[in-house]
Amino acid sequence: MDSMLIRFVTRNFRFYLEGLETALSASIISLLFALIIGLVVGIIRYSHKGILGTIAKIYVSAIRNTPLLVQLYFVFFGLPRLGIVLSAFQTGVIGLSFNSGAYIAEMVKAGFQAIPRGQIEAAESIGLSVHQRFRLILIPQAALQIVPAVGGQMVQLIKDTCLLSLLAITEITKAATEVGNKTYMFLQAFLFAGIIYLIVNMLLNIAIDLFERKINYAR
Amino acid sequence: MNDFLSTSLQILKPLLLHGFPNTFLLSVVPLFFSLILGIIGGVLGNSKISVLRVIAKIYVYLFRNIPFLIFVYVAYYGFPYLGVNIPPLTTAVVALAINHGSYMTEIMRGGLNTIRREQIEASASIGLNIFQQYSLVIIPQTIMEVAPSIVGQTILLVKDTSIISVIGISELTRIGRQITMLTNSPFLVFFYVAVFYYVLCFLFQMLSNWSEAKVKKYIG
């Protein structure tokens, strides 16, 4: 039994490795886009400006109250209809970006809201413009709370890449499916995939903890 | 316009009649079992015996770091491997319950921590044994206190039901996909699917807010 497992791993590892590569690149690219989206939407949500604020609110609400899979299908099947033809990978990244973007937007908003009113009043009283207030006071202070939360979203994003397998993208889970189809050892294939996710996220968690500790030390 | 209406009706009928009720049931039944797991896990997680605490911690850690879909596959292929032959629906309910049991564990663990020592002492002082203390005082109080969080958690459950569409369970997402192959408007189909999910999540959010107000009124 044990030697069978070892053979299983050594023969099929390269599939998983390719899948891991795809999953990681999808996560990182999506995270970058999500950060941009999240920052913009989050700041809009925080300053509640009229129509823009309402659109932002609807966007976030729609994402948070519907499943990621449905959002992915929406983009995957819908975009070609609009004449936009992209690769599956690109479509997947778009879906993940908009999904994580909404959650990050809420974290950004919360981070800003956590800043005591006194800080803002002090900034106003020494004559800083809105732009300066944001750059010099609000963003640095909000970052302290936002960064750890975003770390958590990164872990979530790695888990989310799993759904890309249903869009025929060869990431970890799809690799497992293919290995399963090849060897008929489905259970082992998916267990191995689970272990990969676990290890990746464990490392990510450790990195986030170290980073958080560094931030708190600087406080 | 007529086209739009007729297509919409074509889409809405199966979603409303089969998708929505199935998704609703698939949310509520596992919720019940995940709560039970959460109570057990929460009690273990606060236990004085460190082995039990570790078990609870591992349980939570696993499901927090491994995607749910992987677990669905593992359950789907794992049960037959162990000689347990159950229909996919049962596998789905079990997978959902165990996965969300880990979230409930965290909620219950936090809630149990906040039960004041004095309530426990009072229940001991009238002669209740440990089991009675937990079942009559500690756990009811904890559930009332964390009820809003639990109901809020259900929203995640609702969204995860979409994932079990991969093992052939007929719920909103799967029916949605089937309809897109029949009609030619994926946008509309998934828009309506999204609306159904939104409504369901919204209902649970309202329920969560209501329970929070109710608890505040009676318990303070």
Place this chain on the structure above:
Amino acid sequence: MNVIQADDVKKYFSHAGYGDEKVKAVDNVSLTVEDGEVVVICGPSGSGKSTFLRCINRIEDHIDHGDILFCDKSIYEIKRTELRKEIGMVFQSYNLFHHLTILDNVILGLVHVLKMNRKEAIDEAMVLLERVGVHDKAKNYPRELSGGQQQRVAICRSLAMKPKLILFDEPTSALDPEMIKEVLDVMRQLAQSGMTMIIVTHEIGFAKEVADRIIFFSDGKIIEQGTPLEIINSPKEKRTENFFRHVIHE
């Protein structure tokens, strides 16, 4: 036979930050309480009186030395749930179960520990609630009652178990002044009906009136004990005299 007999009880707490040094919360306490006696324990804060009281019904379940006997049997040889059927406790912050109605609070012990049937339990509970004057609040939740009312319900909760002895841990210390009287009245009635009571309190006036014996605690030790007249008017120890002189304003 004494209801309670404490022999040379010592209890230490190891104080974090003081290294190995242990704080003697209860230091060499020996006392007896007879059937029907009302014993009041007084003393400065931190003198160990509450800790000692909580040892009697094993809420504080560990002592480092000595023994406590209940009706000539060591409390550590009696099953805790059995012990607590006989010894009731009333807490400083009442500790009513806030998720249950007043009525349910009182019948909880009757139904689940004494295994009475619910209807009989309700009948008994209502009699008790009437006795202390809160029967009209039976269906309310603790949160809706005043502190004084809650404490009276707490007394009912203990009384319902028909104990041989009731322990009172500073029962009026958390109450607003205008509500102290109503609780003391109930306790006075209880004493007159022959209940054995051990009361930790700062209410010296009450003690003077109701106690058969006052015990003065300080630094975990019993400094002096005697009848109210003896202790308050002719204390033997300087510390006793100081304490009561500062506390009495009546």
